[in-house]
Each structure stands twice: as structure tokens, then as C-alpha cells.
Amino acid sequence: MSTIVVKHEDRTAELESGATAIQALKALEAVRGQIVAARVDGDEWDLDRPVPDGATIDPIYADTEDGRAILRHSVAHLMAQAVTDLFPGAKWAIGPPVENGFYYDFDVETPFTPDDLERIEARMSELMKERQAFVREELSKDEALELFADQPYKREVIERVAAGGAEEDAVAATTADAEVRGGEPVFTVYRNMRSEDDEAWVDLCRGPHIPSSDRVPAFKLLRTAGAYWRGREDQPMLQRIYGTAWESKKALDAHLEMLEEARKRDHRKLGRELELVHFPEELGSGLAIFLPKGALVRQQMEDWIRAEVIARGYEPVYTPHVAREDLWRISGHLENYGELMFPGMELDDGSAYRMKPMNCPFHILAYKSRTRSYRDLPLRLAELGTVYRFEKSGVVNGMLRARGFTQDDSHIFCRADQIVDEVVGCIEFARDLYQAFGLGEPSRVAVSTRPEGKSVGTDEQWERAEDALKRACEASGYDYVVDEGEGAFYGPKIDIHARDAIGREWQLTTIQVDFTLPDRFEMSYIGDDGEPHQPFMVHRALFGSIERFFAVMLESFNGAFPTWLAPLQVAVVPVAADFVDYGLEVAAALEERGIRVHVDDSDDTLGNKIRKAKTSKTPYALVVGSDEAEARTVAVNPYAGDRRRAVPLDDFVDEIATEVADRRTAVPAAP
């Protein structure tokens, strides 16, 4: 009997040849919790799969992200098996784990209903009780094709993987891959076995999986959705079921609880409750009204950016909301995005106008208002420009995806040698902005490179610009990823994303290099050589869309804005009508320092007045009664933090004035 040696950390063990991963882990005393799979020389490995001689083995625990992904992938298989049982003839596409869960796509006669989800869940629970083993098996391409003879989507995946095309289709690659041995691709399938010779189901899959179906501690199916096969609009629409699975009932419940809490932070809900914004149906889809309180918050944002822009050497401009259609023809927007622009306005004299979807052509016209010299560069033109884009009906989402929104837009015209500095300046500007508004680290910074197919500019231009953007990211200290082929047709870009309450990522900041507009508009400047040259152009919007940023911020703060941003900063609450006069004095002292304050002189009970201040998330409630009036103090009840009594009025005024002047975004510790 031959033996093998396996390693874990600084331990080794000698085992019989053919020993499985779990046997190895036990021999290595490397089992300290709920294990779903192993990592063998870096590769994820089924627990009952034999390990090679000399392997280094680590456990993958259920309560780690890798472990959960394996668990979820296995639950996706069980769901597909349940669907196959309940909906004969269903074709399965792919079912990978995703962040916080998994999904599986099916081609079925009729879409799933919410009731179907319950039936599927119930069936899955039965399958789990059957203690089905997940058994790995290797097949040749032909064997795999035969096994999935009646599963066209599986066959397509097999063909594409065999042709080496799976890399272009990252999602398919997560559900199947093929190792090439002796020039032939080897596919793996996982059979769900009720017993040694009783097969329940089989799926094409790279694995690994949990050993057995009863090792699913907690799962739940969440929702159904349509999804295009291979994510392409020209492909059939499949029916997707999303679910989630966790290492324990407790972890599942915590996740569901978190989702429930997140739904309460929805900016549309908070915006209505706090009377910040309004989306009346009469107005039109994707259009928002900022109510007075929302407008106050927005003004803080606008005031901040207006002041910063001037401090950083930009020059403000103002431009109209419409322009002749020809302008959009020259810019190329009509050609490239015509369907996403609001329809034209035909005038009696035969001319046509369009609402602006971007501000750049206007800023270019500003540039071209006179002959430019290299001494003018970089020229940074800035505007809070409101644009209108006819977003497709299914994508409109409150203020996160609107049809009318305002960009803190700027276009920087510069020489080639100035691009890196300018982009670095933009990123630093963005950093300061996230800092000021308390959003913390962005969820994602991405450099997007040249797209396949239509794009303008030379390879050398793209390479130089992409390099400039990456260097700027590095200089700024942001960790960034490269999104291959995700650039705009006219140039590469840096995007900064943040998450909303339910975890969706939204692009806020965008910084883009443009090769085409200077050319299309025949822009030039006179160089120090006396010859005309073409300037480079950087588009940049830091909030991105004021509306979107506002929404992300609103959700991030759960409606409780930092004092400097809060629409109402102080609610003065007299304990009885007799103390309204002193309350007014308190308010006057605060107003003198620019604090937004309101005296609650209603005849509500004290408790209710406090409650109104709390539910409106006003940063401070100041309770005033006889004690306070006599001693010229206030009782401070902050929205978050500890209550304090007998705070001298002058001290509180200084405190809050400083807090606002410093634009503090964190709740200060109680002194």
C-alpha cells in the first residue's frame, strides 16, 4: 500500500494513497468548525475527493466568504433539482453563487409566481432530508454533450468552454470550466445521489460542493426576476430565482433582518417621510421636486462645490438647457445616444432643438468664444448643469436614476503634458468631497479601458490616457480595479462608486479623457511655437449627479444628516407656553450665528414635541423651562448622543456654530 504525505501549516501527516481531503484534514488536526470544503494547493476541493501526494491542505469553513459561496452554489443545485421535479421540461442555464446569495436561471413555459417559490422551497427541504451526496465525476466533451442532450444551455456552455471562450463569459466560467489534459478538455459534473445507485439529479459544474444535501444549515428563496441568457438582450429571457444560504439559522436571520432595515433606509421612503423630495406622478417618470427641506440640503452641497471649484482654479460658466439639434450632431451625441435623448422640438421655421443630455458642447463653445493660447491652458470651466436623458422605463429609480438631474460638471482643456496633473487634481478633489460629506471610502474605483468595437482615437492615444488615469489613481492612493473594455467610445475614464442601502453600486464621480470632441469641434490653441495645436479635454463630475449623490447620502445617513447639512439644525422645545419667549431668545441667539432653528410653540405635550424633533431627525432638541430661563441655559437632547442639562446658552451656540463651521460629519463624543 503506497502512502502520501500532506501538509497543513507546519504539520505533516502520512496517509494511505487515495485518502480524501477530509481524512487528510482530520489527520492534520485542522478541523475546528463547520467545514464545507478544502483548499488543496490553493484550489478548492471537495472533502471526499482524494488528495495528491505532497499537497498543502487548508479547511474552508462555512462561516467564511469562500465557504458560504460553496454552500450557496450547492443550494443552487438543490434548487434546480427542485425546479426540475416540480416543472418537468424546465431547462437549466447557470446557477452561480453571488454576493450574499445565489441564483439559478431556468427556461420554463410560464414564469414562476411567488407561490411557486414556496413550493420550490418546500421541495428543497425534502431533498435536503434525503441526504443526497454530491458526487464529482470527470467527463470528456462528448460524454458531457451526451449527458446533457436535452439541456441546450448546458450544451452551449460545454461548447463554449471547449472552444476556450468561457473567459469572455465570466458567469458561465464560474459554473463550468475544463481542464485540458492530453489536448482534450475534461469537464466535471456533480451527481446528486440518494444512495450509491440512486441518482436524483446531475449538473455540469466546476465545484466544489458540500458533501451532502443535509449539510445546509439555513436557506431562503428571495425573489424571481427575468434575466437574458448570457446577459445579452438578443438572447432569450430566462426566469431567474434568487436565494440565499448561510452557515446558521442565526446568520440567515441576521441577513434577512439587515435587508429589512435597509429597505427602511430607501431614499424614496426617507425623502417622503422627511419631506425632502417629492415624485408626483403628474410630473413625469424620473423627475423629482426638491421640497424646501431637501433644497436646503442640496444648497449646502452646491455651496460647497461652488466655493471649492473657485478655490481650485476653475471658472464658472452658465449655459442653456436646450440647443439646436445640429450641435448634438456635431458632438456625436445624436448619433451615439439619440434614442436616449428627449425627442426634438420642431420649430415653425424648420429648425429643431433638443434638451441637453450633457454640458460638454456648451463648454466647448465657451472655449471657442475666442482664440486660445497655450497660456490659457489648462482652462477649467465649471457649471452645475442640469441635463435630461430619456432613460428607458425599466431603469428609472427615484433620484438614483433620474431623467432630469444636475451634474457638477466641468471640462478641463489642456495640453497633453498637463493631463496627468489635471486628473490627479480631480481625484484629490473627489477625495476631499467624499471626506466633507462623510461618505467614507468609496465601494469601488475603476479605470475603464478601450471598448471593443466602436471607439475613436489611436491605440497610442488610448494607451497614454489609460496610463495617465492609472497613474493618477496610484498617486491619489485609491485602490482601483481595471474594467477592461468599459470605457466610453471617446476615451477611458475613472469612475468612483458607492453603495445604496440595499447594497447596489452607483457611479458617482466620473473623470473621463476625451479624444473626439476637440476634433469634432475643431478646437485649437496657439502653442509657444506660434502654431495651432489641438487641446486635450477631461470631463469630470465629482458628485456626478447631485440627485444621485443626495440619495446615496440620505440612505447612508439613514436620514440623520450631519448638523451642517441638516435642513433644520435645532428644535427649541419650551416645556410650556410660558417659556416660549425664552425659547425665542434662544432661537435668536442661534440664528445670529446662522443656525437653522425652529421654536416649537405648538400646544403639544413636551413628550410629543420631543418626539417630533426625533422623528424629523433634527440634530438637536433644546428643552427650555423655568430652570433654563432663569440661568440662561438649555437642556440639550441631541438626535444621537447623551442628553445634557444646564448647558449655558452661549456655550451651546459656540459649540454648534463650530460644529457647523467645521462641517463635522461624525457625532462628537459627549464632553
Add this chain to the structure above:
RNA sequence: GCCGGAGUAGCUCAGUUGGUCAGAGCAGGCGAUUUGUAAUCGUCAGGUCAGGGGUUCGACUCCCCUCUCCGGCUCCA
């Protein structure tokens, strides 16, 4: 745009198999109460049940169309 779900007072919701079922709480008006830290009491007013067709003796309820919203997919200059 595609797939699914939803739309009853300003808000959150209840309305059994089509037959006084158009209701409640909060918010709002008015009156009483004058309060020491998250809901005082009473009273009044509010809805073409998203809109438009249809089926029926009768439609919030069933069918069709449109609009809007929600969750996905696709898209996002």
C-alpha cells in the same frame, strides 16, 4: 425596452367567494388641555378605490388596454 409584482384619503394599511365595505391609525382643521425629555383628549373634514374600456341587474373586487411605482435583466455619454 424585457420578465415578474404592485397601485384603496397627504402617509401606513384593512376591505371575506362581485351585493350599504368605502374603513382605521397617523398627518391636517377646530376646540379643550399648559405639560420637564419619543405619541393628551374630543371633534370635523379628506378618496371618480391610478386612468380608460369591457363583462354583469350590480365591479375596489372579474377581463383587456394605458400610466406610475417596486425588484431583477439589458443599458447608463
